[in-house]
Amino acid sequence: SQELEQSPQSLIVQEGKNLTINCTSSKTLYGLYWYKQKYGEGLIFLMMLQKGGEEKSHEKITAKLDEKKQQSSLHITASQPSHAGIYLCGADMDNYGQNFVFGPGTRLSVLP
């Protein structure tokens, strides 16, 4: 099984709606990163979370890290068509940067 799981696998929302994507690790996290990918392009770095309880925001996207649950959530407020794409979480699974893994991704579609 994957070290990082994401849910849901895909999501279709109406423009203006809020949504949440979750990323759960089966092992200790040493750093959690969120990325966005448009089809056929590279991954765009969104945010990095390191400490339990940490919360970061960028425009209408907020990410939180729950260290106890080894889980992170990405929340988008008032979604727009520009938010559509694949969201991937990535994580350092050791303290030396030698084991970086990605989740399988969540495909988001936003209907106008």
Next chain:
Amino acid sequence: KAGVTQTPRYLIKTRGQQVTLSCSPISGHRSVSWYQQTPGQGLQFLFEYFSETQRNKGNFPGRFSGRQFSNSRSEMNVSTLELGDSALYLCASRLITGRSSPLHFGNGTRLTVT
């Protein structure tokens, strides 16, 4: 500051040929990683180079190889191409290896093997 640059952007090769992909990391970044992305398998780690040394290697056959130069630029080579090698190949650079350092990705090279 320029981002991660990958060349070429698109490539079409036939089975049995070999291919070399190039990656220029962000200035100052010494770690370069390569990933293969396919619809069926998702993002899979190929290898990571740091200061011209391969630090980590994913579970890929020996046909996949790479190297890093003293200026941190990296190349990956795939020999004896197979149809299943068709994928988006992504390069990512990192300022340091370890925590507190996100990977920054290029736009990838789309390889099609016919």
